[in-house]
Amino acid sequence: MSFLTHYVHYIGCFALILIGLYIVLVKSNLIKIIIGITLIDTGVNLFLVSVGYIRMGTAPIFSQAEGAGRQMVDPVPQALVLTAIVIGVSVVALALSVAIRLYEHYGTLDLRRIRDLKW
Amino acid sequence: MGKALSLVVLLVLALGLASALRGPSIGAEANRGELLDDQKVNFGRRYNSRAVEETGASNVVASVLVTYRGLDTLGEVTVLFVAALGLAVLLHTGRDRKSGKEAEPPSLIVFTGCRFVFPLILLFGAYIFMHGHLTPGGGFQGGAVVASGFLLIYLGCRGRQPHRERLNAVESLSGAAFVVIGLIGLAVGGSFLLNFLPQGSPYALLSAGIIPVVYVFIGFKVGCELGGIVGDLSGARR
Numbered sequence: 001m002s003f004l005t006h007y008v009h010y011i012g013c014f015a016l017i018l019i020g021l022y023i024v025l026v027k028s029n030l031i032k033i034i035i036g037i038t039l040i041d042t043g044v045n046l047f048l049v050s051v052g053y054i055r056m057g058t059a060p061i062f063s064q065a066e067g068a069g070r071q072m073v074d075p076v077p078q079a080l081v082l083t084a085i086v087i088g089v090s091v092v093a094l095a096l097s098v099a100i101r102l103y104e105h106y107g108t109l110d111l112r113r114i115r116d117l118k119w
Numbered sequence: 120m121g122k123a124l125s126l127v128v129l130l131v132l133a134l135g136l137a138s139a140l141r142g143p144s145i146g147a148e149a150n151r152g153e154l155l156d157d158q159k160v161n162f163g164r165r166y167n168s169r170a171v172e173e174t175g176a177s178n179v180v181a182s183v184l185v186t187y188r189g190l191d192t193l194g195e196v197t198v199l200f201v202a203a204l205g206l207a208v209l210l211h212t213g214r215d216r217k218s219g220k221e222a223e224p225p226s227l228i229v230f231t232g233c234r235f236v237f238p239l240i241l242l243f244g245a246y247i248f249m250h251g252h253l254t255p256g257g258g259f260q261g262g263a264v265v266a267s268g269f270l271l272i273y274l275g276c277r278g279r280q281p282h283r284e285r286l287n288a289v290e291s292l293s294g295a296a297f298v299v300i301g302l303i304g305l306a307v308g309g310s311f312l313l314n315f316l317p318q319g320s321p322y323a324l325l326s327a328g329i330i331p332v333v334y335v336f337i338g339f340k341v342g343c344e345l346g347g348i349v350g351d352l353s354g355a356r357r
Contacts, residue, residue, distance in 0.1 A: 001349070007140055011140075011141035014136045014137075015303055017136075018129055018132065018133055018136075021129060021132070022125065022126075022129055023246075025125035025127050025128070025129075026122050032241075045236075050189070052163060053122070054223070059178065059252075059255065060166075060167055060180055060288070061176075061177060061180070061254070062171055062177040062178075062179070062321070062322075063177065063322070064322055072167045072179070073163075074162075074163030074164075074167075075160050075163055075166050075167060075170075075179040075180045076163050076183060076184050077163075078180045079183040079184045079188060081190070082180065082257075082259060083184075083191060083195045083324065086195055086199055086259055086260075087195065087198055087199075088200075090198055090199050090201075090202030091202070092341060093202055093203075093206055093352070094157055094202050094205055095346050096352060097205075097206045097209040097210050097352065098209060100155045100209075100210065100352070102252055110124065116207050
């Protein structure tokens with residue numbers, strides 16, 4: 001039981017990564033593959049944030065309010081994840097534009113049919 | 120790839136990840152105990168204890184992002200810019216400009232509602248990126264809120280679209296201003312993105328030196344950039 005309470009966020013983010021990887025490997029619809037990529041992205045971000053987490057720690061923001069002085073979580077992974085989210089957004093935007101062009105060219109988003117076309 | 124094969128791959132991967140969990144505990148929770156001595160460098164603990172006096176920003180994440188790792192943030196902004204550029208190139212070159220059917224004009228209620236809400240969204244985004252050194256948030260988050268306002272315009276007010284040239288001009292100028300601030304730090308104190316402005320008192324709006332200034336520019340840049348991406352993806356004519 002203590003294993004679960006200690007590692008529940010790690011289990012969650014590994015599950016997200018695996019689900020995303022399954023979608024990328026198995027599905028043949030381009031939009032679904034992009035959704036899988038975003039799931040992997042979210043899982044990795046969650047992993048990085050939870051590596052820096054300290055139990056009962058607060059956000060690394062000083063304030064004059066009550067409850068200040070509690071131990072704060074690690075700010076470095078949070079800054080890193082902030083960067084990673086922006087990079088993830090740009091990757092997804094670029095992937096979606098490629099999908100739009102592929103759909104205009106082939107008339108389908110099904111990867112099997114796109115692969116089978118000869119040109 | 121076959122479904123069975125990919126399931127086998129995933130199973131092997133899951134076993135590997137599970138074995139990583141069984142080892143010695145990982146992360147900051149493990150570092151809190153005696154595993155990490157004080158003479159070893161723990162950046163998180165160091166930033167948490169020293170950032171306020173060194174940068175004057177009460178948001179430690181913002182001070183890490185803008186001062187300690189400012190160069191990384193410049194690289195991040197560059198990646199976003201290159202992605203927007205690649206998207207525009209992909210979607211606008213070699214494409215037969217089919218006029219398509221003209222989009223139906225929105226109803227009066229939707230149109231008026233969008234025009235009413237749009238300035239409020241911009242105001243909220245500006246609030247978020249101006250208070251980035253004090254509260255959760257910052258340039259990127261505020262920029263994303265601003266871009267959601269542009270998305271509302273693209274969806275709801277099809278008649279009037281944001282001026283693309285002006286969006287691009289604001290984006291380029293604020294990106295250049297970010298670099299110029301870094302170069303001023305180089306000229307004044309000898310290091311790129313040096314915090315050369317006075318720190319002021321913590322918890323005040325005008326404090327933390329260059330952090331709010333840089334965040335305002337990042338907010339403008341990201342907002343215009345994401346707004347342009349949204350416009351490109353929604354098929355707006357440039």
